[in-house]
Amino acid sequence: MQQILDGVTILKNCQNGNSCHESYPRFTCWLCKELAREDNVSLKQFIVVALAEKVSALNTAAFFQERAARADHDKALNILDSVKKLSPVPGDELPL
Numbered sequence: 191m192q193q194i195l196d197g198v199t200i201l202k203n204c205q206n207g208n209s210c211h212e213s214y215p216r217f218t219c220w221l222c223k224e225l226a227r228e229d230n231v232s233l234k235q236f237i238v239v240a241l242a243e244k245v246s247a248l249n250t251a252a253f254f255q256e257r258a259a260r261a262d263h264d265k266a267l268n269i270l271d272s273v274k275k276l277s278p279v280p281g282d283e284l285p286l
Contacts, residue, residue, distance in 0.1 A: 226236035278284075 222236060222240075223233055226233045229236060231239075
């Protein structure tokens with residue numbers, strides 16, 4: 191949650207899409223400006239997208255952790271054991 195609050199602070203301080211909040215490390219601000227310039231977007235847009243990507247990654251990780259916690263490993267192995275044993279399609283063989 192603190193990361194989101196920090197992102198909001200940054201957004202409030204991105205004047206004209208090209209300045210960074212003074213309390214953030216200069217190198218981080220400079221790097222964000224450079225990456226935004228290379229991406230042909232404003233600093234504000236770059237930060238919004240970066241924040242959205244971070245939130246998405248955290249949500250994805252939480253989803254898989256929650257899903258893994260309720261997995262039935264024995265059931266999964268039984269399903270895999272029930273699959274017909276076929277030779278791989280040509281080109282799909284494992285390297286030796």
